[in-house]
Structures are given as structure tokens and as C-alpha cells.
Amino acid sequence: xTKKENNxxxxxxxxxxxxxxSSSSKRRYRKTKSQSPLPRKSTxxxxxxxxxxxxxxxxxxxxxxxxxxxxxxxxxxVFSTFKVSAGSGSVCRNELWIDKYRPHSLEELAVQKKKxxxxxxWFEDRLRTPMDANGSNVILITGxxxxxxxxxVHVIASHLGARLCEWDTPTPVIWREHLHNLTAGIxxxxxxxxxxxxxxxxxxxxxxxxxxxxxxxxxxxxxIDDLPLTNGKAALRRLQSCLHLYVQSTQVPTAIVITDCAxxxxxxxxxxxxxxxxxxxxxxxxxxxxxxxxxxxxIKKTISRICSxxxxxxxxxxxxxxxxxxxxxxxxxxxxxxxxxxxPSQICSSSSSAQESLKDEEMPHTxxxxxxxxxxxxxxxxxxxxxxxxxxxxxxxxxxxLVLDSEFSVQESLLRRPLNMDPPEKxxxxxxxxxxxxxxxxxxxxxxxxxxxxxDDAWVVASYLGxxxxxxxxxDGMLARHxxxxxxxxxxxxxxxxxxxxxxxxxxxxxxxxxxxxxxxWQIEGSSLSNKxxxxxxxxxxxxxxxxxxxxxxTEYVPALKWLGNSVSEDHEKLxxxxxxxxxxxxxxxxxxxxxxxxxEIEDW
Amino acid sequence: xxxxxxxxxxxxxxITVHQDVAQNLKKLVNxxxxxxxxxxGPSGSGKKTLVMALxxxxxxxxxxxxxVENKTWKVDxxxxxxxxxxxxxxxxxxxxxxxxxxxxxxxxxxxxxxxxMAKNRPIDSKGKRGHKVLVLNDVDKLSREAQHSLxxxxxxxxxxxxxxxxxxxxxxxxxxxRSRCLNVRIxxxxxxxxxxxxxxxxxxxxxQLPSGFASRIAEKSNRSLRRAILSFETCxxxxxxxxxNQAIPPMDWEEYITEIASEIMxxxxxxRLFQVRGKLYELLVNCIPPEIILKRLLYELLxxxxxxxxxxxxxxxxxxxxRMRLGQKAIFHIEAFVAKFMSIYKTFLISTFG
Numbered sequence: 001x002t003k004k005e006n007n008x009x010x011x012x013x014x015x016x017x018x019x020x021x022s023s024s025s026k027r028r029y030r031k032t033k034s035q036s037p038l039p040r041k042s043t044x045x046x047x048x049x050x051x052x053x054x055x056x057x058x059x060x061x062x063x064x065x066x067x068x069x070x071x072x073x074x075x076x077x078v079f080s081t082f083k084v085s086a087g088s089g090s091v092c093r094n095e096l097w098i099d100k101y102r103p104h105s106l107e108e109l110a111v112q113k114k115k116x117x118x119x120x121x122w123f124e125d126r127l128r129t130p131m132d133a134n135g136s137n138v139i140l141i142t143g144x145x146x147x148x149x150x151x152x153v154h155v156i157a158s159h160l161g162a163r164l165c166e167w168d169t170p171t172p173v174i175w176r177e178h179l180h181n182l183t184a185g186i187x188x189x190x191x192x193x194x195x196x197x198x199x200x201x202x203x204x205x206x207x208x209x210x211x212x213x214x215x216x217x218x219x220x221x222x223x224i225d226d227l228p229l230t231n232g233k234a235a236l237r238r239l240q241s242c243l244h245l246y247v248q249s250t251q252v253p254t255a256i257v258i259t260d261c262a263x264x265x266x267x268x269x270x271x272x273x274x275x276x277x278x279x280x281x282x283x284x285x286x287x288x289x290x291x292x293x294x295x296x297x298x299i300k301k302t303i304s305r306i307c308s309x310x311x312x313x314x315x316x317x318x319x320x321x322x323x324x325x326x327x328x329x330x331x332x333x334x335x336x337x338x339x340x341x342x343x344p345s346q347i348c349s350s351s352s353s354a355q356e357s358l359k360d361e362e363m364p365h366t367x368x369x370x371x372x373x374x375x376x377x378x379x380x381x382x383x384x385x386x387x388x389x390x391x392x393x394x395x396x397x398x399x400x401x402l403v404l405d406s407e408f409s410v411q412e413s414l415l416r417r418p419l420n421m422d423p424p425e426k427x428x429x430x431x432x433x434x435x436x437x438x439x440x441x442x443x444x445x446x447x448x449x450x451x452x453x454x455x456d457d458a459w460v461v462a463s464y465l466g467x468x469x470x471x472x473x474x475x476d477g478m479l480a481r482h483x484x485x486x487x488x489x490x491x492x493x494x495x496x497x498x499x500x501x502x503x504x505x506x507x508x509x510x511x512x513x514x515x516x517x518x519x520x521x522w523q524i525e526g527s528s529l530s531n532k533x534x535x536x537x538x539x540x541x542x543x544x545x546x547x548x549x550x551x552x553x554x555t556e557y558v559p560a561l562k563w564l565g566n567s568v569s570e571d572h573e574k575l576x577x578x579x580x581x582x583x584x585x586x587x588x589x590x591x592x593x594x595x596x597x598x599x600x601e602i603e604d605w
Numbered sequence: 606x607x608x609x610x611x612x613x614x615x616x617x618x619x620i621t622v623h624q625d626v627a628q629n630l631k632k633l634v635n636x637x638x639x640x641x642x643x644x645x646g647p648s649g650s651g652k653k654t655l656v657m658a659l660x661x662x663x664x665x666x667x668x669x670x671x672x673v674e675n676k677t678w679k680v681d682x683x684x685x686x687x688x689x690x691x692x693x694x695x696x697x698x699x700x701x702x703x704x705x706x707x708x709x710x711x712x713x714x715x716x717x718x719x720x721x722m723a724k725n726r727p728i729d730s731k732g733k734r735g736h737k738v739l740v741l742n743d744v745d746k747l748s749r750e751a752q753h754s755l756x757x758x759x760x761x762x763x764x765x766x767x768x769x770x771x772x773x774x775x776x777x778x779x780x781x782x783r784s785r786c787l788n789v790r791i792x793x794x795x796x797x798x799x800x801x802x803x804x805x806x807x808x809x810x811x812x813q814l815p816s817g818f819a820s821r822i823a824e825k826s827n828r829s830l831r832r833a834i835l836s837f838e839t840c841x842x843x844x845x846x847x848x849x850n851q852a853i854p855p856m857d858w859e860e861y862i863t864e865i866a867s868e869i870m871x872x873x874x875x876x877r878l879f880q881v882r883g884k885l886y887e888l889l890v891n892c893i894p895p896e897i898i899l900k901r902l903l904y905e906l907l908x909x910x911x912x913x914x915x916x917x918x919x920x921x922x923x924x925x926x927x928r929m930r931l932g933q934k935a936i937f938h939i940e941a942f943v944a945k946f947m948s949i950y951k952t953f954l955i956s957t958f959g
Contacts, residue, residue: 443937447882450875458875459948462941466928473933521936524886532892536692550703552648552831554892559856560607560835564842 097338098331101306103148103155108305110298110330111148111291118289119255120156126253127160127219136285138247138254142278143291145259146329152291153223153255162219167198191228192235199246202254222254227277236273240280247284256281293328296320302330303337312341385516387431388441391498392449392516394508395420416503424498425491435494439468440519442501448514451507464500468493608838609831612806615669617658621802622651622794622830627658630789634662641759641768643744643783645775646791649829652771655791659769660738664698671696680713689714699738705746712751715741719758722766737766745772749779756781793828796820802830803837812841815849825853858893859901866905873947873954881943885936895935899926899942906946914953921945 103109109116122139141149157164173181178188202222227239246254258274282288300323307314322340326333396417421427428438443465450457471493535553614620620627633639642659644652660668671694678689689710694701700722704711722737747755756779759768770786772778794802803819822840826833839854840847865884868877888898903922907915922942929938 439937440934443940447875447879452874452876455873455875455878455944455947455951458878459941459944462878462937462944466925466932466937466941469932469934469937470928473931520886521934524890524936528890528892531890535892550706550892551894551897554894555856555858555897556649556832556835557607558891559858560839562857563839563854564607 096335097306097310098334101302101309101334103151104158106155106159108302109148109152109155110294110302111152112294112298115289115291116152116156119152120159122287122289123156123160123162123221123253127162127221136247136287137250137252138256138281138284138286140256140258140278140281140286140288141291142258142260142288144293144328146326146331147291147294148330149257149259149291150223150225153221153257157221157223160219160221162221165220165222167195167222167224192239195228196238196242199242202252203246203249220252222252224254224256227256227258236276240277243277244280244284247281247286256286294330295328296323299323299326299328299330299333303333306334306337307341310341314341384431384433384437384441387427387433388438388445388516389514390421390427391424391442391501392445392505392514394449394502394505416506419502424502425495428494428498433494435468435472435490435497437519438494439465439472439497440521441516442497444519444521445514445516446501446505449509450505451509454505454507457504457506460504461501464504465497468497468500471496607835608806608810609834612802612809612834613654614658615661617655617662620651620655620658621805622798623655623791626789626791627655630655630659631662634659639663639767641763641770641786643770643772643775643778643786643788644791645745645772645778645788647793647829648773649826649831649833650791650793651830652791655789656740656769656771660699660740663738664696668696668698678714678717680710680717687713693718699740701740701742703742704751705743711747712754715747715751715755716758719762719766722762736764738769739766740769740771742771743773744770744782745774745777752779752782756785759785794830796823796826796828799823799826799828799830799833803833806834806837810841813846815847817849818847818851822853858888858891861888862898862901863905866902866909869906869943869947870909870950873951878940878944878947882936882940885939889936895929895939896926898935899929899939902939902943910950911953914949917949918946921949 106116106120119139119141126137141153143149154164173188181188227243243256258278260274260278278288300319303314303319303322307319318340322333322336326336397420398417422430446461446465447458450461471489532550535558536550617627617631644656646652657668674693674695676691676693678691680687680689687710689707691702691704691707691714700718702714702718704714704718707714719739722739741755744752744755759782768786770778770782775783775788775790800820800823803822804814807814807819819837822833822837826836836853840851843854844851861884865881868884869881871877885898889895899922903919906918910918925938925942925945928941929935932938
């Protein structure tokens, strides 16, 4: 269920570690290694190989995965015995469960069956008729972290008996390493360059059968796991064009895996980059499959499977809690499970070696409390929509819980019942809400949650939102982006907007289903900007001798030309075309209203 | 070509509406060096026409040869360079631009362009170094900083170039700039003057004007000559020969705002507010400036309003207009005004009719 095949890296580091510790283990290890027919190379080696151009990429024999794993277990045994003899192994532990229990068959995958089938069918098609001209040979797999995107590709490859070649994002060169390399005479190449040359080679020559491949007739699947991170527009464009070319011309069935972050919550630039790249790939003809977060049930199933393998007995509610806290991330769920099982292992584990190693561990001692504690769950975050729902529904305690503060009396009309939620600022913080989008969302949706009669409330809310807007704009662009003052300003604005909505909406509607819309304002701003540009380009130099004020053009020339449109003189023709576009646009806007309402349904909490 | 442009006076002598101003300017240019000028007055009063004619008077017909450029200025602002894109219109002797289009970066524009102009001065026939004219539109929309830096550059480069500033209201131009310029107020033309211009155009176009028709257009034009000529031309397209009671087609956005106003009067509820918002969005999409929307909306609402509420409503309109300038997203503030109006009006209705 992991994203990458971590074993080689893990083992190689172990190897170094053991090598440093004891020669006996080294000997033993070497022995096992020599027995294994498995081609193993560390990513670093692979990178060098790529640079030299001798081999195309890291290769793994997927058919040998099982063998590999049995080897791993083998090795583990050897290793743990070594540890006992050494007596002080606190760092080296059993293998991580996420690696140990990586899925080996389609049945073991926790991913939605439908999605897996989709990917599988796609690969089957490509492998059957590799020279097919219809469609491209690239499949784009997206989804949040830890839902098994790469694992799916691995499993399918082994299921189809294909050889999987892999591009892993290279580790960045740190400055010291770079300095070291400089003295050693190794040239620095940017990761993007490396990727570009790799893609170029793959495009031209396909996968070069290397000495490791047992059967050159075996079909090959290329897995590009995470694209290099680009910084800046120019680099992004380079990456896009290189990918575009690749998608259109490659002969090798390729899976490109992109981890996506939640769109609404971050306005990070990298997210935009990833989106742009996805769009570019799709435009080039790549087939896209989006993976969803894994459902609680399948996570529970996976956890119970591992529990039974490890012979731990977990209560149903514990499994439940782990599954819930993982947020659809299987990898995370398994990791929490392993951590959680450390405590019970003290009691029920029978293996002496495990016990001994655990004695030195300090972790379990911190987990002494009997209560089922939850120190390991993913940070509890709220989705933006969840938070907005809280604010908009404006749930409050019933009247009898109201505690009147006698020394601080407020007018009757300004009195509100206490909120039935965390302080709004905390909720905002959990939702990673940024002031501007929060204000826009609230503005778009708040009217739906108001009582039919309560126009006064509507005014109060609108006024507070206006205040928030004023706060947000007061230093816009004047201060640097990460300035503290601006941060505080943003926090204050978000707080004003949220509290304004909570306070102002004093007669909220009784709770029922509501749709939360995306702010139409964003769309409006976009189109008004583009309209403005268009009008400017065509009108402002109009008349030839003088620049017209823009407002004049918009309010007087455009409407007049709309009327004049019937008598099109050649000079007006282009202007008329513009006004026509404008009126057409009006209709588009009003037509869009319905389609947008059903975009995001939220439940009443 | 639209009539507005076709019948725009090209020289100071042709100008009819502000004849006295034109003659004074002519004397000024002919007799001595021209100072910096600041033209202010309502829209459609003929500021631009005067400026263009003045430039022609200074440089002769060569001033008519203009080219439009969409230029990107690279400005070195301390630690980083900023790219600012701006449309300029220039001839050999003058440059015209609207610096406020650059938003909060307007101050760089002003400095940068003036510096550049100072670098390449034209040489006139006598081998004397002449000066260029820089026409800046919408000076009242410039930020404080920009106006301040404009003041400095005006002093520093006054031997290289002359500035002609245009704006609607001089009250938003700092004292410092105003005192460095010769202020010229351009009034809106009277209805009488508009009437004369319309008649002149009618004669030139060979149209039969029924009595009272031109004066009705003049009346409806709100003392904006441009507006009057535009609607005159529209009427010509709509129906000719003219009938004396012919309807003068209103601007579509104005009609739209009238519609919004009547909707606001009919029902006051969050739901209606939401519908109004949708309509306001459509106006904004069509690039109607929010200040004008608010102003017009107030105007329409006042028409139907009871006298005792007018004062309060005006107060709130002014309040939200101010907030709108401070803020960023105009819709928030226009909507707040509409909500406030609804709230006031509803209370009023309940108290009067129970």
C-alpha cells in the first residue's frame, strides 16, 4: 500500500549500518545477497546510471516481488538474530508494516474496485496492441496522498506480467553535497534537466533492454512517480512542453502519478502548477483516472488483515478509530496501526527477540495510560466546506443554557445565545481558511441561510463583510507578502467576516439541506477583467486622436454602439462584434446560475 | 466614424462651446511658453477636445499623427524590477496615457515616463531644444504617492516637458499639484449650447429636425455633449425622418439599474437581495464602473422615495461609496447599501402602513 518501492533504499541503508557495526553480520548479509538473484540498485546508483546514459532507469522485476519479499523476511530473521547477539539494537527494528504488507494481488488492494479495473483494462489494452495509434499511451493517475496510486500500478504490472520501469523523483542536491561534488568534478544538472533528458530518451528509444531483463520479449510499463517540482513559470512551461511531446509520441505504456492536494483549501502556487500540468497532460490526450480517498470500510479490512497476520487482537472500535483518523490514507492507517500495536505487543508478543528489542524502546513507556489514547492520528483538519457550514448554519445553544453575565450587560437586541462550536478563530485555523476566500464564500452563501423576513440581519452581515473587505485591501500590495502586519490584518479580517456572519444572522433558518456554492464573484471578476481588456484594446484608441476614459467607453460608447449596430459601417463592424459578444455573455452568465448551485452539497451538521 | 468624433473640433478656432477658454489658450500658446495645465470638469464637457486642439495649436498638424502602443515598462524599484503594462498614445511631440490604469504602481509610471521623455527631447527647426507635452488622464484617480512623486518630477523636469493634466474633480488632486498648474475649469455645456451643436450637426448631415426634438435630447443628456451627440446618432439610426415625440433610447445599463431599483422597492428580503446581487454582477461583468452603478442606483431610488427618507438614504450611499473606495471588492459594498436601503424602507413601510 505504499507509494514507492522503498525496499531497495531501506535495505541499502541497513547494509551500511550493519557494515559499520559488525563484520559478522556483513558477512552474513553478503551471503544472502549473493544468493538472491534480484537486481537491486539504489536510487542513487540508478541516477548515476541515467546520467551516464547506459541504462534508462531503475528496473525491477515485478514478477519477483514475492520472492523479494520472502527474501526480505528472510533477511529480517537473520537481522533480528544479529540484533540479539549485538544486544543493543534500538534503531533497527522489524520492517515497516507499510512495506511488509504492501499489496501483492489485486484482491489485496484497498483501492476502489472500479478504479483499479479502469486502470487494469487500460493497461491490458495497451499491452495487447502496443503499436496502436488511437489514443495516447499515457495514463494519468491522480489522488490524495496514500490512497495507493503507485501500489495499484505495481500490482497491475505484476498481474499482467509486465516489467515495471520507474522514474522516481531524484532527491534534491543539497548545497554541501553540491560543493563536495564540485571539488570531485561532478557537474551539477538540474532535476528538471535530468527529467527532460530521461523523457527525451524514453520517447526516442523506448526502454532499452538492460542486462537485468530476463526476457526481452516481456512487455514494459513505465511508471513516472511524481514529477519534478518546478519553480517559476519558465520551468513549468518547459516541463509542460516536454510532457506534452512525450504524451503524444511515446510508444511505451506509461503511468504518470500525481499526488494532488485539496484545491479549495490551499492557494499555494505548487497546487496551481500541478493543476496546470494535469490539464496539459489531459489536453495532450492522456487518459485520466482520479483516485478517491479510501473508504473507512476498506481501510478497516486492510487493518484487520494485517492484525491477523501479525496476530494482534484489536478491538473493533480501535480499528474503527484508526481508520477514521487516517482520513482515507491507507499508508497512514497502517503506520498508526504499527505504532499502536507497540503497546499491546509487550503483553502478547511471544517472540523473545521482539521483547528484548522493545525493552530498549522508550516509546511504549510514554503510552502507559490505559485509556485508548489517540496521539498518532493525522492532525484533525476540517475541510473548508465543513467550516463554512458551521458558520453559516450558526448553531447555538438553547436559551436555558444562557449564562447572563451580570457585570457586563448588553442591550437586548445585541444579545446572542452562546455558540455551539469552538471559537470561530479556532475553526478557521483548523480549516486553514484564508481571509479572502472565506469572506467570498460567506458572502456568496450567507443569504441562503437567512430568514425570509430578516432584511435587517442581511444588512448587518453585509456591513461586516464590507468591513472585512476593507481590512483586507487596506495594505494590499504595499507590504511584502509574508509581512507580519499583513498576516495579522488577514486574521483580523477573517475573524471580522466570520463573527460578523455569526452575529448578524440572528434569525437563522431551521437547519436543512443546503448547497454551498462557489463564489460567483470569482467568475465575475475573471470575465469582467477579460471584457475590460477586450474593450480597452478595441475602444480606447478609438477615434484615433485621443485615449478615451475607460468608464466613458463602458457607459456611453458601448451602449450607443449597441443601438447603432443595425447600421453597420465598416468602421463599426469590429465594435459591433464586441457588443454582440457582450450580450451573448449576459445570457451565459444567467444560464450558469443553475448549474453552479449543485456543485457542492453539504450536509447539515 | 461616429458623429462624436466626426464633428469634434480640430483646432482652437473651431471650438464653439468654450470659445472664451479656447481663445485664451491660443493667446497663451502663441505669445509665450505654456505653463503646466490642469483641466477639470464633468465628463462630456469637452476637456479632451480642448487638449487635443491645444496640442495641435502648439505643434501643428504633425500632432495628429499618433500611434497607439501597448508598452511594457520595466521599473527598477529598489530590490526588484516591476513590469507594468500600459497603453500609450504618442506623436512626435506628445505622449498621452492614463497612469491610474497601473493601479497602485502608478507612481513608478509617472516618474519613469517623464524621465524617458526628458532623455530624448525633440529638436525644433531652429535647432533649439523644444519640449514634449505629456497628457495625463484621470489624475484624480492617482494615488497619494503618485501625486507626490508627480510633484517632484514636475519641478525637476519642468524644462524638458509640459504636463497637461485632466480630471473630473480637482478636489482629489493635491494642493501641491494644483498650485503648480494653471487651472482651467471646463463647465458642462448648457442645454442651449448642446442644442446649437445638435442643430449644427443636423444641418451638416442634412437632417430635418422637428421643433423641440433637439432640445429634448439636450435635456436628457444631463449636460454631457458626448452623450447628446451619441443619442442623437442613435435616434437617427432608430427612426428617420424624426418625429417630434420620438423616444430617445436610453442606455441599456441605465434601464437595467432602473429595473433593479423598482425590484428593490417592491420587496425587501434576503432572497430579493440575492436576486439584486445577480443583476449587479451582470452590470459589473459589462465593465460598468461600480461608483457609477451606485450613483445611478441612488438616483433611481431617490426618484421613488418619500421625502423624509431621502436624507438618510443619501447618507448611507455616501458612506458605502467611501467604503467602496477603501475596499477592494465593490459588490460587497454596493450590496451592503442595498441591504441598508431595504432595511430602512421596510421599517418605514411598516411604521406608515402598519
